[in-house]
Amino acid sequence: MKKKILKAAAPVLVLAAGFGAVQWMSAAKPQPEKKEEEQRLVSLVYSEAREESVALSVTTQGEVRPHTEIDLTPQISGRIVAIADSFAEGAGFEAGETLIRLDDADYQLQVAQAKARVAQAEVLLLQAEANATIKRQQWLELNPNREPTPLQVNKPQVIEAQANLRAAQAELADAELNLSRTKIRLPYRGRVVSRDVGVGQYVTASTSLGRIFATDRVEVRLPLTDSQMLELDLPMGFVAGPKNPGPEVTLSALVGTHEQQWHGRIVRTQAAVDQQTRLIYAVAEVEDPYGKGASNGVPLAVGLFVTAEAESTLQRQAVVVPREALRSADKVFVVDDNNRLNIRTVDVLSTSENRVVLASGVVDGERVVTSTVANAVDGMEVQPITHLARR
Secondary structure (H helix, E strand, O other): OHHHHHHHHHHHHHHHHHHHHHHHHHHHOOOOOOOOOOOOOEEEEEEEOEEEEEEEEEEEEEEEEEOOEEEEOOOOOEEEEEEOOOOOOOOEEOOOOOOEEEOOHHHHHHHHHHHHHHHHHHHHHHHHHHHHHHHHHHHHHHOOOOOOOOHHHOHHHHHHHHHHHHHHHHHHHHHHHHHHOOEEOOOOOEEEEEEOOOOOOEEOOOOOOEEEEEOOEEEEEEEEOHHHHHHOOOOOOOEOOOOOOOOEEEEEEEEOOEEEEEEEEEEEEOOOOOOOOOOEEEEEEEEOOOOOOOEOOEOOOOOOEEEEEEEEEEEEEEEEEEHHHEEOOOEEEEEOOOOEEEEEEOEEEEEOOOEEEEEEOOOOOOEEEOOOOOOOOOOOEEEEEEEOOOO
16 A cells, blocks of 8 residues: 555655756856946037127018009190100109100190290280380479379389289290190109000090009018017107117018018008007118119019018117027027926017027026927936037
8 A cells, every 4th residue: 555655656756856956956046137227318409598788670571562653644635646665564764754745736836825925915014114104204294393193104004014924924834834744754763563555545634544653762561569669669650760760671582592681771650559450560661672772683572572670779688599499489498507407488589590589587608408309308317418609
């Protein structure tokens, strides 16, 4: 019986002994050395903020429009006998240039008739004055001690002749003025928007000959908010003068494949707030936009939509950082002395293509991040790797 029990238990004892040996060998094996991985820091590019005396700038947009634009109409009636080549759509003309000439035969005749009436009136005046002189001499010969009355020396006849002469001269001046109006001119340089008449057409004083605009200057109507008006130090109802010529404005637009720039000034602002937009409009003017005021030969054409950057005449202390440092309109990432990231909310005074002017949130000398940061967390440790020169 014992032999049977030993024979049955032998395999179990062998397995148990083997399992115990394996456990003992595993426990006796030296543990592998554990190596802790160092945390990899995010590398960031930064630039130092600088406090400066700056002139704030404001960016807005507007459409170029002429300072003077009119429907050209004649002052007299007549048939068109000639039209200048410069009076065509898109063409330019000079000040005093004859654009349209009307038939002047009738007006030449009126001038000739008026001259004849002036000559006749001069003769009648001479006769009246001669008669008055004779009458006075005769009176004094008969009455040396008495002064004659005006009627006794034909004074009323002389006055009437003088009045008739002045009337004839006025008629001559009017006839000559109408004759000059047969040549239609303008006192300024300009461009033709449209032409509505042709040679041989009879026109009257109410006939539209075409539409033109002056090119001596153009203007751009710029919408501004209350804060932008404050930044530019512009009051409502402002009108430029010798003591305050107004802020300078740089206008830019993409013409073809190149960006062009023109320079002007804000010359006035509205005296009321626009009821629909709740904005205040300022007017910037550019002198001689088709001549000296052009950009590399490219004129500031009427109808062009431009971006305007106006600079204030006032200087103020503010902190300036690169444009790349501003995030989400009012956030700036700052690396503190412990190389930890601080996410700051800032008060932005002005932004441009290259810089941001801050009123608060960052102080002089602080390191502001200009590189892209993925998944930024306030307080995270970072590695500042370089210092960019301030632009």
